[in-house]
Amino acid sequence: MVNPVEAGGVFSLIWLVIALPLAGAALILIGRPLAPALFDRVGHWLAVVLAGGSFVLSLALFIAALGRDEESRQVVQHLYTWFDTGDLSVGFDLLYDQLSGLFLLLITGVGTLIHVYSVGYMAHDERRTRFFGYLNLFLAAMLMLVLAENYVGLFLGWEGVGLASYLLIGFWQHKPSAAAAAKKAFVMNRVGDMGLSLAIALSFVTFGSTSFSAIDISDTTTTTLNWLGILLLVGACGKSAQVPLQGWLLDAMEGPTPVSALIHAATMVTAGVYLIVRSSAIFDAAEAASTAVVVVALVTIIWGAALSCVKDDIKKVLAGSTMSQIGYMMLAAGLGGPGYAFAIFHLLTHGFFKANMFLGAGSLMHGMNDDVNLKHYGALSRAMPVTFLTFAMGYLAIIGFPGFAGFWSKDKILEVAFAESWLVGIIALLAAGVTAFYMTRLMMLAFFGRKRWPEGVHPHESPRIMTGPLVVLAALSVLGGVFTLGGWLEHWLEPVTAIGHAEHHGPLPVWATSVLAVLVVAIGVAAAGFVFGRRSATTEPTPYLHVPHIEDVVVPPGMALTRGALATDKYAVDGVMSGGPIALAAIAGELRKAQTGYVRSYALSVLGGTVLVALALIVVS
Amino acid sequence: MTDNTTAYVILSAILFTIGTIGVLTRRNAIVVFMCVELMLNAANLALVAFSRMHGNLDGQVTAFFVMVVAAAEVVVGLAIIMTIFRTRNTASVDEPRMLKW
């Protein structure tokens, strides 16, 4: 429920949170072609400083919000009216509330770390400055997404992150695969955006506004709300890589690794979860839509986990895992009630540990000459100790090792899942086991076992500037669980998600769920250890069954359709339009032969006409 | 001697028809032209008959004019036919057909 107060004090600077990175992006992208030397020298630091500034500001806002009483923590800043047609009025409004406050911290925090990391990671790229411009652009868009006070503003950010994602995935454009992946990501996102666009339209038609504060379910039929929910879900599926729109995420790993960490793990892909939590008022009243969310989430959890089990590309393993984990978040959000808070909780912890692991993977690649194939790794724990240790923290967090961040957040989700139904609970539980399995596989293949390095590769630890952020993120992966102490997060988010502390009673007591979870995870770890623990020397790719994705099913007929349309246009439509004259000319060409040149034929036609006219007159009279 | 105009008009219609058919079927330009004259004569007959029917002389005057016109037309027509004949050595109306299509 959004019921904000006007911005004042430090909150009148909300806009600056977006403006800082935006200014960075603008400066760098426009300035670089004008003054290449200058920007190549300082451009990346400018970006880092602006991102950091944004983080500091976010922190200040968060502290200010903490200092306020609960009623005035939701703050809206009206910048100006974006467009207003009389009926449809959309303000350029920013909303700072408990939810966006957390996101702000996550985005700017992790974002800043990744900026710093990238300074090292991209050091040798000649287009590094532009990379930072894009990163800043992404930050601005993502912040716009979470700060917008209405769906249109959200959509602005939503598409903005899509654009930034496109630019960054395809950053190495000279690789056709990267360019294709970038396009694929944008297009599939746009498929989701159709849903979001329609949701905007429907919300306007239903509520007369696109503002979050205008959402009022009292006068609205359940059908409408269900449709609204489903449309939002379609949007969320696209952005958050949920089945069936998941296909782009693995390809997106073509982008530089910091991008994968920032966009395709920590922030952008979680926008779908944000969207659903932000629209909790709708989903609470839309039973069918919520169920749809749960179903999509469960499928994605399993699908993502399964992918991770068979991929040899370390980034793809992590990407699959991301899908799966976002599935957990969606699951929680779909289950409603306290699930919203748990979804956000998992989102935050996942942001930490997954960013950590991605950056770790980047560090590994850095050491391995950009090789991403796990089968070429092995025994790196000694070669790259810092990376190993920080990665291990992330590993423990994701599998839910008790005490680590992931343990707390996943546990909560399993609780609500079991509270919903046995089936949901068990699927979620088993998937946790699978998570443990594939992550252990990754650890085993990368850090332990035999060296399977290709020739000429000499792994080495990454520079400080890269390991620094790793350490910070590792720490957060360990400590992320603090948010949930005493149910703080649930309480904090309560005004946004509009749920009370509805007691949820599952079939199992809470402690039993935790124990079960630990047990299942242990089994997963053990299984993986058993399978991959031996000193396997194979570098053969792991075989797997290729299941056609939706784009595989849609694209060939789509291209056929295009070709068909082209042919139709050329021959049928234009044939009729332009063929008319041609046919006419042909007919006339034949008919003109009637003009034989014989004067008697002419006379005949005169006589014929005479009879015609005479008869016509007689007949008409 | 009939007092019924219809008979005269029907006769004129028959002559007119013969004239038109002649124009269409004869190839000698002079004969074609004679057929046109027959058509004019048919019209004259109708005019004279109608003149008597209506009891005024307008028809007769018109017929007279038609004769004058016909005379002029004949001169021009025959001159043109002669020209064609001199260049092509034929009086057939089918012969000159460079202009077509």
Next chain:
Amino acid sequence: MSFVILAAVTVIAALGLLFARKPVHAALSLAVVMIGLAMIYATLEAPFLFAVQIVVYTGAILMLFLFVIMLVGVDTSDTLKETIAGQKVLATLLGVGLGATLIAGVGQASIATMRGLSSANEGGNVQRLADLLFSRYVIAFEATSALLITAAIGAMVLAHRERIDPKQSQTDLAQKRVADYAKSGKHLGPLPPPGTFARHNSNDTPALLPDGSQSTRSVPAILAGGRTDEGEDA
């Protein structure tokens, strides 16, 4: 009764126009038609037209026709075989169709019986016609003069060949020839006949002069150069 006979005669004579192979015969049958019509005019209280029809139409116009026929070649005769596909059939069909329409229309119309011209002709047909001609129709009458002048000019333009140069007498020609010879040494005598001493006796083979050279002048200009081409410059 007289009408029936006259009608029959005129129609039969008119049909002659369709079927006579020789133009002369066609002209003669047209003469019969015209005289027949003249007689009918007489019965229709149009004595002036009766006279004009015979004098002007038959006597002058038709004679003009005959004159031209003679000029064009009195012996030429048309085959009645049709060269344009379907022309005869269509022409007959349409012609008869038109005739039938006319006859049906005229027959259907309740044409009043003749009012007669006795009152209109009072004081003489010619006088009354003259009255009309010079009052109501005087402008038309004047206009016909334009028509006749046009016809005269037309005949002149198309048929009269104007002499461009004054006619040259024998003396003029002889003097010119000598003058040419004095100026350019042009041969005084007549042109060498074509083919003389030539291998072929065809007209386009130049004659051989006594010195054995070829005389281009012996080939008629029309054969040497050909006629100027008609039509667009191709």
Next chain:
Amino acid sequence: MFESPGISYATLWPVLLVLAVACAGVVVEAFAPRAARFNTQVSLALAGLVAALAGTVAVGAGSALGASTGEGALVIDGPGVFSQGLVLLVSLGGVALFAERRLDNGVSAFAGQAAALPGTSAERTASQRGLEHTEVYPLMMFAVGGMMLFCISGDLLMLFVALEVLSLPLYLLTGLARRRRLLSQEAALKYFLLGAFSSGIFLYGLALVYGFAGSMSLADIGEVAAEEGSGPLLLLGIGLMAVGLLFKTGAVPFHSWTPDVYQGAPTPVTAWMSAATKIAAFAAMLRLFYVAFGAEGDIWRPAIGVVAVLTMLLGASFAIVQTDVKRMLGYSAVAHTGFLLTGLLGVQTDAFGSTQAVLFYLTAYGFATLGAFAIVSLVRGPNGEVGSLDRWAGLGRTNPWVAATFAVFLLSMAGLPLTAGFIGKWGVFAAALGAGQWPVVVVAIGSSIIAIFFYVRVIMLMFFTDPRDDAATVSTPSYATTVVISLSALATVLLGVIPGPVLSLLVDAGGFIG
């Protein structure tokens, strides 16, 4: 018994003057020395036409308008006088084109010796000596006189005589081309035979109408028809008389002479004839159909509508496939007849009715066609005019001004806004639609689209196609042709941009009277 007819010479003198000039021309031909004939004839004709035009304007502005003269034989009404003036205007242009001698090495477009056989040395000599038939001027003046009478004929006899007076000189003029004489003679023969045939049909119709009404006067016929209702005699008479007039205007299926004659006739003759004949014929047709047959409107409108539809469709379609520019313009003339007939389907009103529409269309078309054919006469190759459109390619690059002016005429014929043709087209369509003739209007719009195709194709050919090796060139004309082309273009544009005065003039002129 005899009463001298009341002839109002005050209103009639322009016509008489033109005929008198024609006669004077004949006298000149007989007595003036050869060298003086050309100049005398041209100045005589021009002076006569200008004087007649001034007279016509005076009559139009005077109070005598609306009277009939010569015992009803002639009717001096607004539309009649307007069309007379129009005939005189285009005839002035015609004389100028006739007098053009710069294009073909100092000789005019007319045969040096019409009696000399084509291709003989006699013909060549005549050409070399610069001989020409100055008789064309009196012939033309007779035709003009006939046309002027045709415009104001108040009875059937006058109509017939005027028709012949205007036709006979045209037959002759058609056959007098200097170049390509075989074509010219063939055209003359065809025109003559078909013209005589159709005037025979016209005459028979006239006889039937007289038989119905017992009077020659158009006004009387109208009255009788209104009183007694229509009978078969009248209907057949209307039909046959319509054929005669439709033939003159070149309506389908009476059109077949048009392309042949337009192509075969000397281009100046085509230029003048295509404009003037159409004006006179439509003026007469409007008068006949509105005054004499006005009461039968519901009966003849469908028939004329069918003819109009056929004319527009076939005229436009056939023009598409033509390769000779004169022939194409000939078929386009057929199509324009269709549009004019569409206007004829309307009704006379006291505001902007079909009379105004048709007369404006004639004005627009008259100038456009005069100018267009004048330009055709400029485009030449080594052997005279070049008709083949292929060889017109690239004219816009070599001679942008000539091509642009030609384009203006074509666009006016196509009916594009800001040219006179547009207002004309708008007018006839509006007149027909106002009378509820929407099916014809729909066809008219469709045929306009077809028609545009061939006009635009020529423009494309001139401007966007590369010239061929044997491309035609533009000869520099004398002032006469230049002035005609310029004024026609000017009129075409002016009437398109500010048609108001002419439209007002037409509305003030009112409708045809009996």
Next chain:
Amino acid sequence: MTLLVLVPFAGALITAVMPARPKLWAFGFAIATLVVGLVTMFTAPDTDLVWMEPLGVHWALEMDGFGKLMVLLTVALVPITMVAAVKDHDKRWYAWALALEAFALLTFLAADLFVFYIAFEATLIPAYFMIGQHGGPHRAKAALKFLMFQLGGGLVLLGALIGFFVVSSDAGSPSYLISDLAQLDIGTTAQRWIFVAMFIAFAVKAPLFPVHTWLADTTEQATTPTSVLLVCVLDKIGTFGMIRLCLGLVPEASAWATPVVVVLALISIVYGAVLAIGQDDLLRLIGLTSLSHFGLITLGIFAATREGLVGAILYMVNHGVATAAMFLIAGFLITRKGTASISSMRGLEKATPVLAGTFLVAGLATAGLPGLSQFVSEIMVLISAFDYHWLVGVVAVTAIVLAAIYVLWAYQRIFTGPAQLSRRPVHDLDRREVGVLVPLLVALLFFGFVPGPLISAAQPVVAPLVDVIQAGE
């Protein structure tokens, strides 16, 4: 206000005859027109003079908010294209461009239907010559096709024009003033016929499926500055007419025809985009995207809600700017590569990063990326389409995916991948070219975030239309 039409027209004449530096003169006149346009927008009173009295035609000009937007678009785009055209167009093009501008302005200013029609048709002549005199090898054919389609449509419109005259004469004295025509009480049948005639004409102009086939041929053969003026200015007359004349004069018939029109618009949206995806010729591609966009504009118009109409009007402006940028960028690209074939380009980003960047921005603008101006209008249209019927909204919204595909796939094929080895070095944009694009891109960005001025201009025009239509329903 007459001055606004006369200045470019005089400019055209002067440019045509000026022997020295005609292009500079033309540019000067274009700038003068821009200035006059801006001044007129705020100061000039309406014009109303009797032109052809018997026909009820007035030389009547007025500029409402809608007209202002269109005038602004026109007077701004002409100088920009002139700068873009300077290298490979001669003075004829400049003269015709000014003539085109004059007539296009006249259509937007006309307060008299007859004047509108005259200008509507008159625009075709300059356009015809502009296409036919510069461009690809088959330009003559393309010009002919263009003109035939347009004149065909124009003649159908003539039918409507005459229909109005007949109705207006029957009602008393004829008048072609649009304000008078709006007062006419037209019978249902007549109204429908008139609507159909007008709609066909405007559908050809705009263009809509299935009368769009001239578009791709024309844009393929014409030079890009020509295409800019054609697609971004001239085609707007079609949608302008739909609002001003279809909705404005025959609202009941418009409502009657809406289902059919909406279906055509939907087909255009999807069909145009699908065709664009399959194009190898960049210029054809851009042309066909416009088909899709005109579908959306039409959809917005006939959904006939406040936001739909405002959205459509905005869309016309924004599409004008975005597509102009697309065409010009494509033109710069083609002058470098000597071909418009996408398949013969690859990896150009490396050599021409700025060109690539501008292409992407303009492309994404046409794809309706939020933050760029076309988004605002697109979302309004989509909302109103959804409001009209949810299924319509669902079909229309596919445009955003298809647009992403055609823009990004083209970008991918042209700019990404390994750089091509080329004998001729390919240079990035020079200063003139950047100068051409900057105003357009700035406008795209500015109106993306601040569409307020555009909306407030459009709103007063839309309000009465919506009132009439909603009252009718």
